[in-house]
Amino acid sequence: MNSVSPWLVLAGLGAFHGLNPAMGWLFAVALGLHRKSRKIVLMSLAPIAIGHTVSIAVVAVVVVALGFFVDQRPLEIAAGVLLIGWAIYHMAYGHRHRVRIGMQTGMAGLGVWSFLMASAHGAGLMLVPVLIPLCLSGSPAQELTAAGSLPIALAAVGTHMAAMLAVILAIAISVYEWLGLSFLRRGWINLDLIWTAALVITGLILIM
Numbered sequence: 725m726n727s728v729s730p731w732l733v734l735a736g737l738g739a740f741h742g743l744n745p746a747m748g749w750l751f752a753v754a755l756g757l758h759r760k761s762r763k764i765v766l767m768s769l770a771p772i773a774i775g776h777t778v779s780i781a782v783v784a785v786v787v788v789a790l791g792f793f794v795d796q797r798p799l800e801i802a803a804g805v806l807l808i809g810w811a812i813y814h815m816a817y818g819h820r821h822r823v824r825i826g827m828q829t830g831m832a833g834l835g836v837w838s839f840l841m842a843s844a845h846g847a848g849l850m851l852v853p854v855l856i857p858l859c860l861s862g863s864p865a866q867e868l869t870a871a872g873s874l875p876i877a878l879a880a881v882g883t884h885m886a887a888m889l890a891v892i893l894a895i896a897i898s899v900y901e902w903l904g905l906s907f908l909r910r911g912w913i914n915l916d917l918i919w920t921a922a923l924v925i926t927g928l929i930l931i932m
Contacts, residue, residue: 730858734880735887737850741776742891744919746841748772749896751834756900765900769889771831775838776847777885783848784877787855791873796856803852804930810846811923846923853930855880 741747752772756765790799842848858880859873 730854730880731883733854734851734883737854738884738887738889739891740922741842741847741850741884742888743895744845746845746919747776747847747888747892748838748841749892749899751837752892752896753899755834756896762897762900765896766893767831768834769893769896771835772838772892773885773889775835775840776842776888777881779839779842780848780851780884781878781881783851784855784859784881785874787852788859788873788877791856791859800853800856800930803849803856804927807846807849807852807923807927807930810849811920811927814844814846814923815920845919850923850926851880851884853926856930 752768859877
């Protein structure tokens with residue numbers, strides 16, 4: 725809590741998640757174009773945020789809960805192995821498990837889609853290297869209670885989501901108003917590959 729670095733990392737990861745089309749802005753733009761409404765683009769941000777928040781909040785709560793029963797170092801190693809395994813699975817089989825929700829879906833369906841996509845991509849797992857020291861090392865004696873760690877975890881989720889939504893909003897409005905989806909065919913980078921690499925790097929950081 726005495727350092728701003730973990731919060732900057734959380735915000736940076738939020739921006740990275742927001743940049744990824746799979747995390748929501750592509751669906752928001754496509755839905756808005758389909759219904760010819762900028763209002764729909766803006767409204768779509770709420771269920772996207774809720775679904776993503778629930779997905780990463782589940783991971784945050786699990787990390788905090790395990791921290792009361794497992795020493796920090798074994799927890800870091802286990803989380804690192806899980807991240808690398810998830811990255812390998814995502815690279816090998818992720819394309820076979822696409823969430824199929826069409827442009828006719830309502831806001832509830834969009835929220836479910838957001839939750840499933842964030843979970844399938846391991847969005848919450850990517851926050852583990854920040855959550856462990858931030859939520860489980862709150863005092864010099866390493867004696868942080870649930871009453872103290874859970875608010876920190878919620879603040880971490882909120883910081884991450886604020887940055888993610890800011891990026892999603894900026895991209896979604898820019899694409900809807902000016903760029904159009906055709907620019908994706910001209911030069912959008914393979915963020916899925918970068919995402920997989922980020923999961924592996926994060927896992928290695930935890931283990932080492």
